[in-house]
Amino acid sequence: MVNWRDTLKILIIVAGITLVGNFVGFKVNPIEAIPGMLVLLGIVILGLILAKLVPFKLPSIVYISLIGIILTIPGFPGADWFVAQANKVQFLALCTPVLAYAGIASGKDLDEFRKLGWRIVVVSIFVFIGTFVGSAFIAQVVLKLTGQI
Amino acid sequence: MHKPSEWKIHALVLAMVVISEFIGIKSFQVGPGKAVLLPMLYALVIGLMLGPKFLRVVNLEEMKLATPFIGLSVMLLIAKYGTTIGPSVPLLIKAGPALILQEIGNFGTIVFAFPIAMLLGFGREAIGAVHSIAREGNLAIVADMYGLESPEGRGVMGVYICGTLFGAIFFGIMAGFFASLNIFHPYALAMACGVGSASMMAASSGALTAVYPAMAKEIQAFASASNLLTAADGVYASIFVAIPLTEWLYRKFGRKDNVKRAAQADLAAGQEGK
Numbered sequence: 561m562v563n564w565r566d567t568l569k570i571l572i573i574v575a576g577i578t579l580v581g582n583f584v585g586f587k588v589n590p591i592e593a594i595p596g597m598l599v600l601l602g603i604v605i606l607g608l609i610l611a612k613l614v615p616f617k618l619p620s621i622v623y624i625s626l627i628g629i630i631l632t633i634p635g636f637p638g639a640d641w642f643v644a645q646a647n648k649v650q651f652l653a654l655c656t657p658v659l660a661y662a663g664i665a666s667g668k669d670l671d672e673f674r675k676l677g678w679r680i681v682v683v684s685i686f687v688f689i690g691t692f693v694g695s696a697f698i699a700q701v702v703l704k705l706t707g708q709i
Numbered sequence: 710m711h712k713p714s715e716w717k718i719h720a721l722v723l724a725m726v727v728i729s730e731f732i733g734i735k736s737f738q739v740g741p742g743k744a745v746l747l748p749m750l751y752a753l754v755i756g757l758m759l760g761p762k763f764l765r766v767v768n769l770e771e772m773k774l775a776t777p778f779i780g781l782s783v784m785l786l787i788a789k790y791g792t793t794i795g796p797s798v799p800l801l802i803k804a805g806p807a808l809i810l811q812e813i814g815n816f817g818t819i820v821f822a823f824p825i826a827m828l829l830g831f832g833r834e835a836i837g838a839v840h841s842i843a844r845e846g847n848l849a850i851v852a853d854m855y856g857l858e859s860p861e862g863r864g865v866m867g868v869y870i871c872g873t874l875f876g877a878i879f880f881g882i883m884a885g886f887f888a889s890l891n892i893f894h895p896y897a898l899a900m901a902c903g904v905g906s907a908s909m910m911a912a913s914s915g916a917l918t919a920v921y922p923a924m925a926k927e928i929q930a931f932a933s934a935s936n937l938l939t940a941a942d943g944v945y946a947s948i949f950v951a952i953p954l955t956e957w958l959y960r961k962f963g964r965k966d967n968v969k970r971a972a973q974a975d976l977a978a979g980q981e982g983k
Contacts, residue, residue, distance in 0.1 A: 601788075621940065625788075632796050652918075655748075658907070661775050663755060664760075666753075667760025668769060679829045688879050688880065693887075695901040696897045698814040699901065708804050
């Protein structure tokens with residue numbers, strides 16, 4: 561990981577890009593979405609700090625998720641406000657910059673990919689389908705059995 | 710050669726985001742199902758095209774510079790996911806048994822992909838390739854147990870590369886397709902969206918939300934809770950179940966001559982690639 565200053569700088573840049581995408585794609589006024597974005601930024605920064613402080617190793621995204629969950633769990637002070645603000649930042653608008661960076665960075669894997677051969681591509685497709693369908697199937701059966709659907 | 714510039718990358722990403730969001734969500738009919746294309750997938754494809762092989766907008770140095778930005782931008786998305794899980798905690802607790810047990814469904818990859826790998830004449834590559842969905846944690850375990858230069862390592866690396874390049878696109882289209890088939894309840898599909906990487910989850914749960922807009926909140930909550938579980942248990946599932954199980958299957962059903970043939974085929978494919 562790069563240092564704290566760079567981390568913060570890049571997070572703010574990504575936040576800015578997301579607010580623009582949030583406006584173009586979902587017509588949410590960036591000024592209105594700023595508090596929500598600040599909430600998300602705050603969660604990330606807290607999560608990164610926790611990941612540094614807590615002695616046993618877990619990926620920082622686990623701490624970031626947990627803080628996001630705790631702040632918005634029904635009954636937590638201000639939970640409704642946090643949810644209302646975060647809802648102004650569309651989740652699809654947050655995904656687009658991630659995959660834009662991933663696309664630029666993954667361009668270099670295209671060469672590797674060309675060397676793989678078609679057989680591994682076919683196997684990969686079945687890996688994806690198998691994992692997805694396996695999970696959906698068990699979820700469906702258990703949801704039915706427990707009377708949730 | 711000019712100095713790689715971070716700002717150039719951010720400016721490109723901004724432009725890609727504006728173009729992609731402007732195009733918006735598109736869906737089209739594929740056989741009995743519907744495929745959903747999301748702005749994030751356009752951004753991914755544009756990004757892939759910017760490299761030296763196609764449009765030559767970015768060079769190798771700039772591609773490398775962009776790598777840590779993926780991890781940082783994903784953190785904002787994860788925070789957002791946290792805020793969608795929180796309000797749904799009561800619902801998640803009710804669906805708790807399904808959420809936990811569907812993790813076992815991740816071994817579905819072995820059921821589906823192992824026979825195919827055997828049919829295609831794979832050797833021990835199959836163990837690395839089919840034991841899991843090959844995200845970073847699984848890659849690390851195979852590297853640790855067999856080494857990345859081993860056949861098992863080549864297998865897991867191959868699926869990892871395919872997943873990085875096309876996983877999000879494939880998951881997005883697959884989820885939209887299954888949603889329109891109406892075999893599985895949207896909640897079950899939402900849990901299935903969480904089996905892979907964050908971008909696979911984003912693309913598939915996004916496609917699902919486009920089909921069932923009224924259930925958007927529940928879908929995102931189930932998908933991200935399932936993804937969080939996979940992040941926590943995926944490594945242990947690989948070590949204690951998936952790898953021993955594929956090893957056993959391979960000893961039982963793997964053909965002895967596959968190992969040699971696969972090695973030769975890979976060599977041939979490698980030379981073709983160059």
